[in-house]
Amino acid sequence: MLNEREIESCYLGQFIPVHYHHNMLMDQNRMHSFKAAIHYAVKPGMKVLELGGGTGVLSYFAAAKASKVYCVEFNPDMVKEARKFLAINQNGEKVEVIHADAFEYMPPEPVDVVICEMIHVAMLREKQVEVIESFKRRYLERFGGPLPVFLPEAVIMAAQPLQQEYDFEGFHAPIVQFQETQVIHSGTVEMAQPAVYSVIDFTQPNELQYKWEGKFVAERSGCVNAMRFVTKNILAVVAERNSTIDWLNHYMTLPLGTPVQVKAGDILEVSFQYRAGGSIPSLQASLRADVVYEAALHPTHRLPAYA
Ligand SMILES: C[S@@+](CC[C@H](N)C(=O)[O-])C[C@H]1O[C@@H](n2cnc3c(N)ncnc32)[C@H](O)[C@@H]1O
Incomplete structure (x- = not known):
């Protein structure tokens, strides 16, 4: 029997008011990428499921070409809203909101494409990975193969050490931050190149646990006091053009419990672990960074191979 806290953590991130x-509808980066990917992946007459x-x-977007769309939503307020909005939009009659x-849900017939956007940076909070793993297992039991195409098809996750300013009008508050991508943030200094720590391919079985230990070469001297988490969703692979349609989430920056002074050329070892769908504090609590190679102590040495 789950206690109240466990129930809350199970459903963490699932209820979005x-x-x-409205913020999601206004996020042009997200909307344009999904619209383009759905228009590419959904061919005329296809059956689509949205989770x-x-x-x-x-x-x-899918109903523009699909013959039928099953749209599954858990939050009763959103079910009402979706039915209301679809009724006043073209092709809305092709979408059944369930x-x-x-x-738990399984469509009454096989589908060609499954769209699922339960995505938070680093796959935290929302249950994308768990939902898709559960869906694949139940779909194969019910209909056998092949599996539908998933949209997104894959996710690439990376981490990058930062020197981050946490001064708010004189108030020092090292706090989780979300930042727009493709913008220069004056209080942020990138201390090393980002490193990929996980690639999720939704066509394959996926682990829910991420445990990573990796090394970075400091590109400049300063204080590493935060890690940036980068999440790039490969919404569709466009084979004909050898390209992909991507959606890059906002960056998430987490302060380190123990900041580390580095000099240019030092090797910084970073480790963390968390569970897909887990909380931001759970990842933050696991974050560690240490200097394992001080360039100044080895002036005649070449950098190690991984550098
Ligand atoms: C990030 S929002 C995306 C909504 C919409 N697909 C869009 O792109 O604008 C994720 C949605 O998944 C719903 N959701 C979360 N967990 C769910 C579950 N277990 N079953 C069905 N819907 C769920 C939430 O209520 C929320 O509406």
Whole structure:
């Protein structure tokens, strides 16, 4: 029997209030990428399933070409909103909004494409990985292969050491931050190149646990006091053009419990672990960084091979 805290953590990130969906609709980077990927992946007459439909916008994109879209949503407020919005949009009649849990729902027939956007930076909080792993298992039991195409198809996750300013009008507060990508942030100094720590391919079985230990070469001297987490979603692979349609989440920056002074050329070892769908504090609590090679102590040495 789960206690209240465990129940809360199971459902962490699953209930997104209605007003937050406006932010998602306004996020042009997200919307353009999904629209392009859905228009590419969904061919005329296809059957589509969306897990976690929210306002129904991604199902609406799919309905432009699909013959039928099953749109599953768990939050009863969003079920009402999605039905209301789809009724006033073109092809809305092709979308069936179903009030159900994506961990349990199975469509009544095989589908060609599964769209699922339960994505938070680093695959924290929301249950994308768990939902898709559960879906694949149940789908194969019910219909056998092949599996539908998943949208997104894959996710690449990377980490990067930063020197981050945490001064708020004189108030020092090392706190989790989300930052727009492709913008220069004056209080952020990139201390090393990012390193990929995980690649999720939704066509393959995926672990829910991420445990990583990696090394970075400091590109400049300073204080590493934060790690940036980068999450790039490969929404669709466009084979004809040898390219992909991607969506880069906002960067998430977590302060380190123990900041580390580095000199240019030093090797910094970083480790962390967390579970897909887990909380941000759980990742933050596991973050460690240490200098394992001081360039100044080895002036005649070449950098190690991994550098
Ligand atoms: C990040 S929002 C995306 C909504 C919409 N697909 C969009 O792109 O605008 C994720 C949605 O998944 C829903 N959700 C979360 N867990 C779910 C579950 N277990 N079953 C069905 N829906 C779920 C949430 O209520 C939320 O509406």
